[in-house]
Amino acid sequence: xxxxxxxxxxxxxxxxxxxxxxxxxxxxxxxxxxxxxxxxxxxxxxxxxxxxxxxxxxxxxxxxxxxxxxxxxxxxxxxxxxxxxxxxxxxxxxxxxxxxxxxxxxxxxxxxxxxxxxxxxxxxxxxxxxxxxxxxxxxxxxxxxxxxxxxxxxxxxxxxxxxxxxxxxxxxxxxxxxxxxxxxxxxxxxxxxxxxxxxxxxxxxxxxxxxxxxxxxxxxxxxxxxxxxxxxxxxxxxxxxxxxxxxxxxxxxxxxxxxxxxxxxxxxxxxxx
Numbered sequence: 266x267x268x269x270x271x272x273x274x275x276x277x278x279x280x281x282x283x284x285x286x287x288x289x290x291x292x293x294x295x296x297x298x299x300x301x302x303x304x305x306x307x308x309x310x311x312x313x314x315x316x317x318x319x320x321x322x323x324x325x326x327x328x329x330x331x332x333x334x335x336x337x338x339x340x341x342x343x344x345x346x347x348x349x350x351x352x353x354x355x356x357x358x359x360x361x362x363x364x365x366x367x368x369x370x371x372x373x374x375x376x377x378x379x380x381x382x383x384x385x386x387x388x389x390x391x392x393x394x395x396x397x398x399x400x401x402x403x404x405x406x407x408x409x410x411x412x413x414x415x416x417x418x419x420x421x422x423x424x425x426x427x428x429x430x431x432x433x434x435x436x437x438x439x440x441x442x443x444x445x446x447x448x449x450x451x452x453x454x455x456x457x458x459x460x461x462x463x464x465x466x467x468x469x470x471x472x473x474x475x476x477x478x479x480x481x482x483x484x485x486x487x488x489x490x491x492x493x494x495x496x497x498x499x500x501x502x503x504x505x506x507x508x509x510x511x512x513x514x515x516x517x518x519x520x521x522x523x524x525x526x527x528x529x530x531x532x533x534x535x536x537x538x
Contacts, residue, residue: 306370306371306372306376307350307373307376308349308350309324309349309351309352309353309373310350310351310352310376312324313352318504319500319504322499322500322503322507323500324352326500326527328352328356329511329514329515330518330529331353331356333518334438334491334493334529334531335405335407335438335531337360337361337405338360338404340362340404341361341362341363341404341405342361342363342402343358343361343363343364343365343403343404343405343407344364344365344367344402344403344405344406345357345364345406345408346367346406346408346411346423347368347369347414348366348367349368349377350373351373351380351381351386352381353366353409354381354386354388355381355386357386358381358386361405362385363387364385364386365388365389366387367389367390367392368390368391369390369391369392374388374389374390399430401429401430401433402430402432403430403431403432403435404435405435405436406427407437407438408423408427408438408439409438409439409440410440410441410527411441412439412471412473413442413468413470414469415470420471421481421485424487427485427487428485428534432534433534434534436490436531436533436534437531437533437534438529438530439482439529439530439531439532440527440528440529440530441478442472442526443473443474443475443525443526443527443528444472444473444474445474446526447497447526448527451526452469475492475528478528482530486535487532487534487535488532488533488535489530489531489532490532491529491530492528492531493517493518493519493520493525494521494525494527494528494529495514495518495525495527495529496514496517496525496527497517497525497526498513498517499511499513499514499517500514
């Protein structure tokens with residue numbers, strides 16, 4: 266058990282300064298550590314358990330998508346990058362052999378440890394794109410709605426880390442807002458009405474669509490196993506019927522060209538990398 270804990274500690278990340286721009290005074294790229302707004306450590310937990318029906322279903326849709334497209338297996342060793350308050354790590358840990366959740370927010374990790382840490386689910390403070398990696402440690406990596414919070418060059422660096430961390434045949438599950446959908450309007454309205462911590466520019470600094478995401482992932486050495494969207498219509502009917510919303514959400518995942526608000530990309534590590 267102690268040796269396992271030591272191996273988890275070696276998966277730490279280097280720190281970097283919080284910034285508003287991706288350039289410093291010398292015109293060099295500056296790494297982004299976190300958002301320009303403070304988000305409580307229990308945010309994702311409250312959203313899926315205590316939010317309004319649309320918000321709860323929106324977050325539940327992530328679990329539904331994982332269960333449909335890339336469910337964990339009993340022998341999986343899993344990394345959850347940007348784990349937040351630990352909701353997804355907890356779900357993965359119900360099946361996977363081992364789960365490590367990392368997040369840049371000490372408050373989120375503290376909450377996750379209190380709520381969900383157990384013998385096979387561990388949490389630690391860390392940044393997504395500078396892992397002190399152990400090569401070929403994981404069978405699956407999940408990274409939900411993180412990449413829009415960092416700059417493109419950081420995402421490219423992170424894909425390289427993922428490739429090193431994955432075992433041969435390993436998979437990656439990515440999600441991010443789809444800026445060729447209704448999402449920009451939803452984001453604008455939520456910011457104007459102050460329904461969530463400010464997203465535009467304060468949280469979301471890189472905007473993805475299906476083609477940009479696909480091209481970056483392929484350039485990073487991954488093959489695309491699946492690319493689709495979710496949260497097109499399903500969350501909006503959840504207040505009327507949760508079960509009908511679940512059925513619709515599953516159907517949305519099967520139609521790759523529906524312009525849902527959230528992009529999902531399942532990647533496979535190419536042989537020989």
